[in-house]
Amino acid sequence: MPFSAKKGRAPYQKHEEPQPPISRFFETILPKAGLTKQTRAGQARGAPVKRRPLGGFNSIMLTQLAKGKRAAAYAPVLAVLALLWLGQALGQAASHTIRKGETLGAIAKKYGITASALAAHNGISNPNRINVGQKINIPAKSVTVTHTVRTGDTLSAIAKKYNTTTSAIARANGISDPRKLKPGQTLKITKGTNSGSKSTRPKPAYIPADTLSKINRPRIRRGRWKHIVIHHSGDNTNSIQGMEHYHRRVRRMENGLAYHFVIGNGVNTGDGKIYVGDRWRRQIRGGHVASTALNEIAIGICLVGNFDQRVPTSKQRSSLKALVARLRARTSIPYKEVRTHRHINPKPTACPGRRFNLRSILN
Secondary structure (H helix, E strand, C coil): CCCCCCCCCCCCCCCCCCCCCHHHHEEECCCCCCCCHHHHHHHHCCCCCCEEECCCCCHHHHHHCCHHHHHHHHHHHHHHHHHHHHHHHHCCCEEEECCCCCCHHHHHHHCCCCHHHHHHHCCCCCCCCCCCCCEEEECCCCEEEEEECCCCCCHHHHHHHCCCCHHHHHHHHCCCCCCCCCCCCEEEEEECCCCCCCCCCCCCCCCCHHHHHHHHCCCCCCCCCCEEEEEECCCCCCCHHHHHHHHHHHCCCCCCCCCCEEECCCCCCCCCCEEECHHHHHCCCCCCCCCHHHHHHEEEEEECCCCCCCCCCHHHHHHHHHHHHHHHHHHCCCHHHEEEHHHHCCCCCCCCCCCCCHHHHHC
8 A cells, every 4th residue: 555644845945056256256446547635535444446347358447457467357267267168168077066955857957967867977876865965976968979980990999989889879870780880981979978887777686684684583384475565655755653653543553564564765764775564573464455365465565665756766676676585485475476566456556656667676
């Protein structure tokens, strides 16, 4: 059963980059010639001094600065402008310090890239788990060039030269057989598309020793369990305490948390962490399907998150695969009896969401 009790959330606030002091863009004009005694006296008393903007390189200000002072005044500004222009021209990578209220999607949109590309570039497996003050690198904008194939060229050598992949070049140029390159052939290549990021495929199944001991501790009667049922909580911000409170106090379940196991997503629960529930420790029926008979023989596993909106994290998938394997080893439940809530529940339900693919995880 999806758990959908929402926590109170602060209203969305727009965050803007802080603007530098305006005085940084102005040069104080103090020409000595032509000042009256009254004007100089006023300056000595701290009277306001006329300021004129540097931007635009206006000729009035240029004529009022001494030649030497003029160069000194403009040197830092010109240097900054040159660096900014060069960075844009070359597509240099930048960094971004995460502020309160920012999401990876909003940051990616700001820099004109996708959230998945930004996550991959920074090795972020869970886009929900970013911290205020964390510095992330923004990948350099790609540059498209042309390459004329020479005798002896191979697609892999060309890809290495331009820091991309053979599949990317083949896809962009409609090449079905990479071995059939012809001298003089022109290829369009997007440079720098090979970020070297790690695959998002789950790591080999592994359960920490302390968690494994909790799973192995109960004595299980032969034939006690017939099914393993997978759920999502329905909310990305759920916590174990919140789910326990909802089931015990709101749903009035005398045994509290309806599931035997919960797997966290990294927001208010550990990413991929397996929480062993009291129902498993006591080997009592669950409260996760709409059938008393099924609850008696079905082990309930809930992954925190809403998988109508997003897929489980890499660590969640890895932990689920490991947990199912361990439970099957302990209970002799057949592979075909590992089901989703949607496929076993007597009443219609969308749980665990349209973006959850159980077989791809277990296989």
